[in-house]
Amino acid sequence: MALPLLSFDEASAMVARCASRLASQTLGRERVDLALSAGRVLADPILADSHQPPFTRSTRDGFACRAAEASTRALLGLAGSVRAGDPPPPPLNSGAACEIMTGAPVPDGADAVAMIEHVEVADGRVRLLPPRKLVPGENLVLRGAQAHEGDELLPAGTQIKAQQIALAASCGYRFVEVFVRPRVAILTTGDELVPVDVVPGPGQIRNSNAPMLEALVAGAGGDPWILPTAADNAASLDRALEQAVDADLLIISGGVSAGRFDLVEPALARLDAKFHFTGVRIQPGKPLVFGELPVHRRNDLQEVHGTKCCCFFGLPGNPISSAVTFLLFAAPVLSALAGNRSPGPRFALAKLAEDTSHAAKPGLTRFLPAHCTFGSGDGKMARVSQISMQGSGDVVAFARSNCFLVIPDDDANLKKGAIVRILLP
Numbered sequence: 001m002a003l004p005l006l007s008f009d010e011a012s013a014m015v016a017r018c019a020s021r022l023a024s025q026t027l028g029r030e031r032v033d034l035a036l037s038a039g040r041v042l043a044d045p046i047l048a049d050s051h052q053p054p055f056t057r058s059t060r061d062g063f064a065c066r067a068a069e070a071s072t073r074a075l076l077g078l079a080g081s082v083r084a085g086d087p088p089p090p091p092l093n094s095g096a097a098c099e100i101m102t103g104a105p106v107p108d109g110a111d112a113v114a115m116i117e118h119v120e121v122a123d124g125r126v127r128l129l130p131p132r133k134l135v136p137g138e139n140l141v142l143r144g145a146q147a148h149e150g151d152e153l154l155p156a157g158t159q160i161k162a163q164q165i166a167l168a169a170s171c172g173y174r175f176v177e178v179f180v181r182p183r184v185a186i187l188t189t190g191d192e193l194v195p196v197d198v199v200p201g202p203g204q205i206r207n208s209n210a211p212m213l214e215a216l217v218a219g220a221g222g223d224p225w226i227l228p229t230a231a232d233n234a235a236s237l238d239r240a241l242e243q244a245v246d247a248d249l250l251i252i253s254g255g256v257s258a259g260r261f262d263l264v265e266p267a268l269a270r271l272d273a274k275f276h277f278t279g280v281r282i283q284p285g286k287p288l289v290f291g292e293l294p295v296h297r298r299n300d301l302q303e304v305h306g307t308k309c310c311c312f313f314g315l316p317g318n319p320i321s322s323a324v325t326f327l328l329f330a331a332p333v334l335s336a337l338a339g340n341r342s343p344g345p346r347f348a349l350a351k352l353a354e355d356t357s358h359a360a361k362p363g364l365t366r367f368l369p370a371h372c373t374f375g376s377g378d379g380k381m382a383r384v385s386q387i388s389m390q391g392s393g394d395v396v397a398f399a400r401s402n403c404f405l406v407i408p409d410d411d412a413n414l415k416k417g418a419i420v421r422i423l424l425p
């Protein structure tokens with residue numbers, strides 16, 4: 001069952017291939033209230049129901065006029081006033097200007113708006129002050145400049161965030177068609193685990209992975225389904241996995257290392273699992289397992305959810321290992337299952353704030369919890385510092401992090417000022 005260890009790039013490529021295969025499947029869809037759609041994935045494109053903007057609108061408070069006339073500093077006769085919400089005013093005669101507020105329709109005949117700060121107004125006439133000039137198109141947005149009626153503005157497969165909600169609202173979508181979220185079973189394993197509301201006895205610890213993975217799954221577009229924790233014995237694992245095969249994706253934490261009570265792989269093998277890999281040269285997370293359970297193990301739910309198989313990830317149980325391996329490998333598969341066209345993981349560049357200090361682990365690509373200061377508006381590049389920690393179980397240090405610093409597998413000694421890659425959550 002043990003397959004050769006893959007490099008980080010090999011494992012990523014294998015996961016990406018699987019994700020693109022899953023992305024082509026037909027997904028269930030549902031209609032949701034636009035206001036509750038954040039995080040969901042569009043099943044239908046968003047179309048412009050009218051030109052955007054629907055009328056030529058002013059982007060400033062000032063005076064609608066002809067740019068060429070205003071630029072001669074001629075005194076322009078004031079012809080009415082228009083504010084946001086008013087119907088379009090009558091066409092503007094030559095030699096005239098119309099007082100206008102931001103968001104108001106620009107009268108026909110006007111081709112620019114002089115800002116209120118740039119004019120003088122006296123005796124019902126207005127004049128552009130030197131040294132200002134106006135060019136046609138200044139301070140207005142032409143009808144249809146952003147989009148034309150019927151245009152596809154967002155394709156299906158777009159994950160909805162605040163900016164997409166704003167657009168859909170402006171096009172009149174009170175509800176949106178989204179894909180049904182994939183059901184993701186989360187199975188934590190370990191004899192030492194107690195639920196969060198139980199005081200651990202001697203040798204026990206609280207199960208922190210269940211709620212952490214629940215948050216990660218929800219963030220990646222899945223519908224988390226927490227299964228009862230399985231004990232480290234074959235019977236308990238078999239019982240749990242029998243239930244879990246009804247999911248679209250199965251995330252198991254713990255029990256995949258080389259220890260005597262790491263029994264997850266044999267339990268998956270008893271279900272005729274196909275293993276894609278059983279280890280990756282990364283740290284933390286080396287014992288990561290990825291595979292799929294065969295179709296014949298699935299019951300009728302597979303019809304409802306429309307999936308063809310149940311992919312699984314066996315994540316090493318240490319919380320930081322679980323989080324890193326989820327973000328790197330499980331999240332892209334989950335995003336693809338959710339219909340999202342741009343599955344992660346998300347990397348960025350940052351400048352190293354201090355020399356790194358870590359034990360040499362050549363041959364392993366490393367992902368160390370780090371804190372990145374994402375600029376303070378001063379134009380400086382994001383700066384990242386490694387967080388010192390007591391191994392991959394150190395949730396205290398982990399909670400102070402907001403990204404992972406990527407150390408390449410040649411274990412280059414990274415010096416202060418180096419441009420480094422970070423993995424974003």
Ligand code: AMP
Pocket residue numbers: 188189190192193205206207208209210253254255256257259262315316317318319393
């Ligand atoms: P394992 O991968 O099962 O060998 O576990 C590795 C380490 O992670 C052990 O110290 C476990 O106690 C810890 N661990 C495993 N599962 C969890 C969990 N659900 N929550 C917190 N720690 C865990």
Ligand code: MG
Pocket residue numbers: 189190191232254255261317
């Ligand atoms: Mg364990």
